[in-house]
Amino acid sequence: MKTSAAAPLRVLIVDDARLARAELRTLLAQIELVELVGEAEDVPQACAEITRLHPDLVLLDIQMPSGSGFDVLDALERVPAVVFTTAYDQYALRAFEANALDYLLKPVDPARLAAAIDKARQPSPPATGTVSGDDTRSALGAEDQVFLRDGERCWFVATGEISRIVVDGNYVRVWFREHSALLARSLSALESRLDPALFFRANRNTLVNLRHIRTVEPSVADGYTLGLRDGGQVEVSRRQARELRERLAL
Amino acid sequence: MHTPETRTRFWWANLLPWLAYLAMNLLLTRSYGGWNSGVVLICVLLSAGLYLVSGAIRHQALRQRWLEQELIALAWRLLLCVVLGALLVQLVIAGLMRLALALQWVSLPGGNFSLIATLGYWINTSIMLGLWCAGWTGWRALRHARESRIARLRAEAERQQIEHDALRARLNPHFVFNALNNLRALILEDPQRARELVGRLSNTLRHALEHSRRDSVPLSGELAVIEDYLAVEAVHFEDRLRIRRDIDPAAADALLPPMALQLLVENAIKHGIAITPGGGELHIRAERLPGVLRLHVENPGTLGRGGAGHGVGLAYLRHVLTRVHGRFALEQHGDRVRATLEVPQ
Numbered sequence: 001m002k003t004s005a006a007a008p009l010r011v012l013i014v015d016d017a018r019l020a021r022a023e024l025r026t027l028l029a030q031i032e033l034v035e036l037v038g039e040a041e042d043v044p045q046a047c048a049e050i051t052r053l054h055p056d057l058v059l060l061d062i063q064m065p066s067g068s069g070f071d072v073l074d075a076l077e078r079v080p081a082v083v084f085t086t087a088y089d090q091y092a093l094r095a096f097e098a099n100a101l102d103y104l105l106k107p108v109d110p111a112r113l114a115a116a117i118d119k120a121r122q123p124s125p126p127a128t129g130t131v132s133g134d135d136t137r138s139a140l141g142a143e144d145q146v147f148l149r150d151g152e153r154c155w156f157v158a159t160g161e162i163s164r165i166v167v168d169g170n171y172v173r174v175w176f177r178e179h180s181a182l183l184a185r186s187l188s189a190l191e192s193r194l195d196p197a198l199f200f201r202a203n204r205n206t207l208v209n210l211r212h213i214r215t216v217e218p219s220v221a222d223g224y225t226l227g228l229r230d231g232g233q234v235e236v237s238r239r240q241a242r243e244l245r246e247r248l249a250l
Numbered sequence: 251m252h253t254p255e256t257r258t259r260f261w262w263a264n265l266l267p268w269l270a271y272l273a274m275n276l277l278l279t280r281s282y283g284g285w286n287s288g289v290v291l292i293c294v295l296l297s298a299g300l301y302l303v304s305g306a307i308r309h310q311a312l313r314q315r316w317l318e319q320e321l322i323a324l325a326w327r328l329l330l331c332v333v334l335g336a337l338l339v340q341l342v343i344a345g346l347m348r349l350a351l352a353l354q355w356v357s358l359p360g361g362n363f364s365l366i367a368t369l370g371y372w373i374n375t376s377i378m379l380g381l382w383c384a385g386w387t388g389w390r391a392l393r394h395a396r397e398s399r400i401a402r403l404r405a406e407a408e409r410q411q412i413e414h415d416a417l418r419a420r421l422n423p424h425f426v427f428n429a430l431n432n433l434r435a436l437i438l439e440d441p442q443r444a445r446e447l448v449g450r451l452s453n454t455l456r457h458a459l460e461h462s463r464r465d466s467v468p469l470s471g472e473l474a475v476i477e478d479y480l481a482v483e484a485v486h487f488e489d490r491l492r493i494r495r496d497i498d499p500a501a502a503d504a505l506l507p508p509m510a511l512q513l514l515v516e517n518a519i520k521h522g523i524a525i526t527p528g529g530g531e532l533h534i535r536a537e538r539l540p541g542v543l544r545l546h547v548e549n550p551g552t553l554g555r556g557g558a559g560h561g562v563g564l565a566y567l568r569h570v571l572t573r574v575h576g577r578f579a580l581e582q583h584g585d586r587v588r589a590t591l592e593v594p595q
Binding site: 017018019020022023026042063065066087088089105106107108 | 423424426427428430431432434435436438439485486487488490524525526527528529
């Protein structure tokens with residue numbers, strides 16, 4: 001096996017069945033440069049352990065007593081690399097197939113597990129690499145990924161891929177790639193978590209990713225209309241127009 | 251079946267035979283004696299009268315549900331209707347003809363309208379009306395047979411669909427693959443228990459494949475199957491699954507529909523034990539009451555939570571229970587859900 005990284009990959013196992021955890025432990029022991037940092041058997045414990053241990057990779061069971069693996073991800077501010085494990089869950093599998101999230105079917109094929117581990121190793125592990133343990137409330141960088149779920153579908157999205165975030169009733173709608181997903185957070189809460197160098201409050205209802213702006217055109221009342229790379233349009237209020245000029249000036 | 255729409259359709263359709271009859275009579279009249287105003291009037295009155303009387307017979311037959319009666323009862327009722335109906339038609343014709351002749355509206359070749367003619371026409375009319383009745387009942391019988399065959403096929407298809415769905419749920423892939431995964435871990439940890447798990451899992455799968463087509467099976471047999479199934483689940487849930495059994499020995503040979511109790515136990519695990527942090531107690535109780543077998547399956551949980559997948563099993567349960575006139579109820583008791591099944595013996 002090619003050992004590009006000297007440090008072992010730190011893995012956390014989440015599964016409600018003791019034997020299933022034992023089985024994954026056995027399989028992981030046969031793979032080089034993997035360090036098992038912890039185990040969790042239910043949703044709250046998984047959230048706590050991920051926040052505490054910052055694993056590089058989580059092997060995450062889908063069905064647990066207090067909820068699903070998706071609930072774990074929903075509760076996390078910052079999502080580590082995740083490989084789902086499931087015995088059989090046709091609805092969840094459909095969500096994965098649509099979005100190419102990685103998943104393993106139990107009983108887990110050792111070769112497939114090794115491949116998933118390799119994949120997690122290759123890019124600098126997205127979430128935790130740059131963040132030290134005590135600094136969990138720092139802003140999310142462009143490479144940090146968040147987990148988005150809308151109904152049956154779910155995605156891992158790097159914050160740099162998000163083009164805009166718009167208030168939608170009590171929630172916000174996040175636009176990324178060619179999709180959008182509803183998120184049960186407030187816009188100001190998200191704004192405080194996102195990198196201010198990347199996201200700009202264009203008006204009361206909208207955060208826009210500055211790197212996704214393609215055109216800037218003057219609009220009524222001294223504001224601007226921003227054309228985005230994905231074809232979307234965002235109005236900049238007069239109050240914010242000045243700040244935008246400063247931010248975009250050389 | 252007897253809607254205003256079908257009634258309207260009938261009255262239109264019924265014009266057809268009697269207009270044909272009228273046309274035939276007029277044609278015969280022309281070829282024998284040539285046109286004559288009196289004969290034409292008779293022909294018209296005859297068809298109109300039979301049209302109304304045949305409709306009245308149909309109305310009466312449907313309202314009194316004659317078609318559902320014995321063949322003999324139907325036959326003599328129709329015969330009576332035919333004879334009386336034909337008589338009525340002829341009497342009305344005779345009355346109207348005498349009036350028309352007296353007022354010199356029409357003329358007849360013979361000059362007058364005899365009572366003997368009425369008698370002859372009566373027999374003739376009865377035969378026509380009889381033929382109509384035979385045709386109508388034949389048509390109804392044919393349609394009824396086809397409809398009941400379709401209804402039977404539909405019911406059969408529905409039953410097979412329900413059984414198929416229930417079988418699929420029995421061979422629940424989630425259950426099977428979790429068991430295999432646990433087995434793989436157990437082979438290293440405790441080979442003796444791993445061997446036992448293979449036996450229990452085999453029994454469960456074999457029983458699911460050999461789905462019984464019988465309407466009822468003894469409780470003791472069902473309990474044996476459930477023990478195998480629970481042994482497999484116990485390996486998965488370990489101390490999260492605690493089982494309490496209260497089985498009345500007198501209930502061992504009581505009869506119940508196949509899979510009924512298993513479905514309840516599976517639901518108790520799937521919607522209770524599996525989604526309750528820390529698991530809980532699964533309580534199975536069977537009592538033999540006078541004339542009835544009563545089964546309780548109780549688990550921790552809340553009704554309506556984790557509802558997905560409930561549908562198939564319960565649909566099957568309700569279906570098999572209607573066949574044996576049993577009763578099924580699902581109730582919340584505090585923080586536990588209790589399923590009750592009552593099967594008359």
